Amino acid sequence: MKLNTKSRYAVMALADMAVFSSDNAVSLRDISLRQGISLLYLEQIFLRLKKNNIVKSVRGINGGYILVKSPKELKISDILSALDQKVKTIGCKKDSKKSCNGKSTKCITHNFWDELDIHINSFFENKKLSDLLKNREARI
Amino acid sequence: MKLNTKSRYAVMALADMAVFSSDNAVSLRDISLRQGISLLYLEQIFLRLKKNNIVKSVRGINGGYILVKSPKELKISDILSALDQKVKTIGCKKDSKKSCNGKSTKCITHNFWDELDIHINSFFENKKLSDLLKNREARI
DNA sequence: ATATACCCGACTAAAATAGTCAAGTTTTTG
């Protein structure tokens, strides 16, 4: 059960922005250098973050991205859903009539996986970006 | 963030065994028919479950598999680790000196992912196979 | 004997992932 790198880098990059926030925008180039993430990849990621209103962009020289919400208000779950990183640990859709094995009744494990999803989602719901910055020993 | 089908089927098959437990062994053929899981795939899964001492086998006619522990004692985490389904949401290894981005210091998000892993693992640690069987409306 | 059911390694098709590439557009600054 792994998280994909897009989501991981997204959280990482936004945490970087939160640390290096100033009045001006933060450029992807800077994030790329500080965090060691491919610039091209970051572009792809920030495209989605922008579309989902997590960041806004400033074009041109000295441009970059700015967090729409403050780190204290930005939930990690918001970031993940911007990247379509749904926490859906199994394929069976909650609303669908079809169960995981094609039968009409839910399988015996169904409720269990539902509980798992809820458990994981609540973690992401309750964590804010600012929580990542607290008592970090490691320098960025 | 998805769980693979091997793990899902393993839990499903063991839950089936728990329900249809009797004095004799449960054959994969029966599980396959009841749960709609490919017999060949089940064989592969049970091979690992056996190697990791989750089930024991009885060969020959009327053979099959038997749960080593009672459902009340069998933790879901035991099942998952039998299938190498580690809950390691990101690639960075805890013990390794190397961080996720190849630098020597841990990245800013490291502790967060660690917490996430702990959060998920504790869920699996605290759930027993018998918990899946409680108040299920759906028949197998 | 023989049918049933476990045993085991190797193989493969399909999907997902991680990331690159190319070709832009916008804005600031000298």
Add this chain to the structure above:
DNA sequence: CAAAAACTTGACTATTTTAGTCGGGTATAT
């Protein structure tokens, strides 16, 4: 104005992972 910085966007690709299948076993109850 010209040039550089930096965002915009869709398409493309190599690699890896997943989800199985296949073939050829071995053990045992009847």
